[in-house]
Amino acid sequence: MTTDDLDLEAMVGRRVRRIREQRGWSQADLGTRLGQHGRPMQQSTVAKLEAGSRPLRVNELNALARVFHVAPQTFVQYDAGSPLLDAVDRVTETAIRLEEAEAQVTLAEARIAAVKRAAELSRADHDRALTEYRTALSEAKQPSDYGVDEQPREAP
Secondary structure, three states, X not given: OXXXXXXXXXXXXXXXXXXXXXXXXXXXXXXXXXXOOOOOOOHHXXXXXXXXXXXXXXXXXHHHHXXXXXXXXXXXOOOOOOHHHXXXXXXXXXHHXXXXXXXXXXXXXXXXXXXHHHHHHHHHHHHHHHHHHHHHHHHXXXXXXXXXXXXXXOOO
């Protein structure tokens, strides 16, 4: 074990970076997401945290766990590569895929709602046009209004 391995802040920082990168988030993205859990961080603060040069507060650790959907102890366990941490990685990756799938479902639902609304508007336009046509047809002058006999005449 190196001195760096015993430095909890550096170890936590490496784990935060690893999970953040697995999610494809920037440091600024992570800071924003932490803000949604009451612990906003600037990108530079996240960078210092990941480098192990800034102490991590317990409430921040809890917010990180909520943002990443992992247990807080994930960040402070020593034995990297352990079956437990491998399982945490798999859970994290699954949570990422679930989050992405939920976003796709939300987008699909929004698209379906837009198509339904467009169909409703098209139907309303059709009904309005049909009513206007029927009204115009009923109000149209008939041949008798012009003195024309509507009965067909027999040929001589």
